[in-house]
Amino acid sequence: MMTSFLDAGELARHIQAAYPESVEEQTESHLWIKPPHIADVCRYLKEDPELKLEYLNSISAVDYIDHFEIIYLMTSFEHNHSVFLRARVPGRGEPEVPSVIDIWPGADYQEREIWDLMGVRFDGHPNMKRILLWEGFPGHPLRKDFQDAVEY
Amino acid sequence: MPIRTEPITINIGPQHPSTHGVFRLRVTFDGEMIVDVEPVFGYLHRGTEKLAEERNYTQIVTLTDRLDYVASMTNNQAYCLGVERLMGIEVPVRGQYLRVMAAELQRIASHLVATGFLLQDLGALGTPLMYCFRERERILDLFEMLCGARITVSYMRPGGVYYDAPEDFWPALSRFLDYMPSYLDELEQLLAENEIILVRVRGVGILPIDRLIACSASGPILRASGLAWDWRKADPYDVYDGLEFDVPVGTNGDNLDRFWVRMQEMRQSLRIVRQCVEQIPGGPVRAELPLVLRPPKGAEAYGRVESPKGELGFYLVSDGGISPYRCKIRSPSLLNLTIIKDLLIGWKLADMIVNLGSIDINMGEVDR
Numbered sequence: 273m274m275t276s277f278l279d280a281g282e283l284a285r286h287i288q289a290a291y292p293e294s295v296e297e298q299t300e301s302h303l304w305i306k307p308p309h310i311a312d313v314c315r316y317l318k319e320d321p322e323l324k325l326e327y328l329n330s331i332s333a334v335d336y337i338d339h340f341e342i343i344y345l346m347t348s349f350e351h352n353h354s355v356f357l358r359a360r361v362p363g364r365g366e367p368e369v370p371s372v373i374d375i376w377p378g379a380d381y382q383e384r385e386i387w388d389l390m391g392v393r394f395d396g397h398p399n400m401k402r403i404l405l406w407e408g409f410p411g412h413p414l415r416k417d418f419q420d421a422v423e424y
Numbered sequence: 425m426p427i428r429t430e431p432i433t434i435n436i437g438p439q440h441p442s443t444h445g446v447f448r449l450r451v452t453f454d455g456e457m458i459v460d461v462e463p464v465f466g467y468l469h470r471g472t473e474k475l476a477e478e479r480n481y482t483q484i485v486t487l488t489d490r491l492d493y494v495a496s497m498t499n500n501q502a503y504c505l506g507v508e509r510l511m512g513i514e515v516p517v518r519g520q521y522l523r524v525m526a527a528e529l530q531r532i533a534s535h536l537v538a539t540g541f542l543l544q545d546l547g548a549l550g551t552p553l554m555y556c557f558r559e560r561e562r563i564l565d566l567f568e569m570l571c572g573a574r575i576t577v578s579y580m581r582p583g584g585v586y587y588d589a590p591e592d593f594w595p596a597l598s599r600f601l602d603y604m605p606s607y608l609d610e611l612e613q614l615l616a617e618n619e620i621i622l623v624r625v626r627g628v629g630i631l632p633i634d635r636l637i638a639c640s641a642s643g644p645i646l647r648a649s650g651l652a653w654d655w656r657k658a659d660p661y662d663v664y665d666g667l668e669f670d671v672p673v674g675t676n677g678d679n680l681d682r683f684w685v686r687m688q689e690m691r692q693s694l695r696i697v698r699q700c701v702e703q704i705p706g707g708p709v710r711a712e713l714p715l716v717l718r719p720p721k722g723a724e725a726y727g728r729v730e731s732p733k734g735e736l737g738f739y740l741v742s743d744g745g746i747s748p749y750r751c752k753i754r755s756p757s758l759l760n761l762t763i764i765k766d767l768l769i770g771w772k773l774a775d776m777i778v779n780l781g782s783i784d785i786n787m788g789e790v791d792r
Contacts (some may be wrong), residue, residue, distance in 0.1 A: 274660065275658055275659035276658055285503075286785050297637075303475060306593065325642065326637055326638075327637055329640065329730055329735065329737065329754065330640075330739070330752070330754040330759075332739050332750075332752040332754075334741055334749070334750045334752075336752075337602075343739070345725060345726065345754075349637070349651065349653055352659075353484040376637045376638055376639075376640065377638050377639050377762060378638060378640025378641075378759060378762050379640075380762055381759065381761070381762055382640075382759070383760055385758075389473070389474075399609055402466075403465070403466065404465065404466035404468070404791060404792075405466060413474055414473060
């Protein structure tokens with residue numbers, strides 16, 4: 273028995289039934305949600321009895337220079353399936369996406385880590401502070417344009 | 425005359441033996457009871473994810489050793505699985521068996537450290553910990569035979585393992601497998617028949633399962649609270665599909681259950697290694713690959729294992745170059761710490777240290 277990954281088309285149909293206009297783009301394997309809808313869609317995915325994605329494995333962020341991509345990986349223990357959900361966040365300053373901490377408290381440290389290292393803020397997070405580095409650290413080191421203090 | 429009391433906030437750590445690494449807890453006490461906890465970490469942050477972006481795919485294996493440094497083998501394995509999925513590499517069967525054996529021996533070693541420190545945290549200073557470390561040493565000796573290193577092993581490579589096991593590894597392993605069950609009996613007796621230990625761990629630090637799921641906890645702490653979820657069973661990798669083992673599950677989710685689960689997992693790991701020794705075929709141990717790996721541009725993959733601490737995953741993104749564009753580490757120790765408020769608030773100072781020890785965190789992995 274392997275954990276199956278729901279394909280993007282099926283997932284998009286589910287999401288569009290509940291939240292039309294929340295899907296930004298969809299390919300064979302990937303599905304992007306418009307950032308303002310993230311929290312709503314996540315809550316729906318968690319509570320929908322057919323999907324029941326009650327476990328948030330991880331939140332990752334990737335810096336693609338012209339935008340950040342936030343990647344949510346969730347799993348349903350009951351159905352043993354997983355879902356990758358993505359959101360493109362444009363902007364280089366301090367872009368914001370809605371926090372999913374109310375849906376999964378497990379998002380707490382991961383969202384703080386993304387803020388710390390990648391510089392994406394999570395709107396609605398009660399404690400949006402740096403987690404690994406200290407307050408006052410210049411910049412966000414996982415960004416591609418981050419300048420190292422020393423060359424190595 | 426009434427006595428005026430007020431809560432007091434104490435810093436515990438970063439240098440404190442009970443925190444298993446450099447980890448600081450800002451704890452607010454009302455008398456002896458904990459009313460609030462704020463964990464502070466980052467003291468061991470080395471920027472592994474950033475360093476990975478500047479090294480090639482083979483070099484990163486050495487970085488993964490230094491994440492959870494008491495379980496390097498499973499870190500290697502998770503990373504290599506990620507790279508193999510990224511490039512579609514098939515690992516030779518003998519290589520997969522050697523990986524599973526190394527990972528299971530590592531699981532025993534890691535659980536021995538966790539159990540030893542439980543006894544240490546309970547106040548049995550030194551001796552019980554050294555009992556566990558003595559047995560762990562035998563496993564490290566086996567690792568030394570496999571790859572020449574004991575802690576930072578770097579034994580695995582994308583595509584398999586670096587070396588086949590030397591000839592004298594097999595008799596040494598067989599001696600270990602014969603000897604280990606009786607030692608585990610002894611250790612379990614030490615834990616389960618000692619009234620002082622039982623009073624300190626039974627019914628203490630209870631974690632409800634729905635809270636653990638909501639907080640993204642994984643590994644033994646999830647199973648101790650009653651959910652039989654193990655990625656080796658749920659999403660088998662390498663040769664776990666063809667191996668027989670049980671997933672031990674606790675009922676109460678207290679400290680005792682968490683250590684009972686670890687104890688049983690060690691026995692199951694021995695069972696897995698024994699099956700591997702019987703089943704392992706001949707042949708190459710590593711796929712034929714170019715010296716420098718270049719996954720296709722835009723490829724993304726998630727490699728995941730059930731490490732001794734929980735779900736360890738590497739999310740890799742390639743831009744077609746020789747280094748990953750992004751290497752995200754899903755660290756079980758960090759996410760298992762999310763539950764810390766539920767675990768500590770309402771318990772006494774003396775229980776705090778045991779409760780924290782029972783989730784078995786490793787700061788190398790929390791801070792990365």
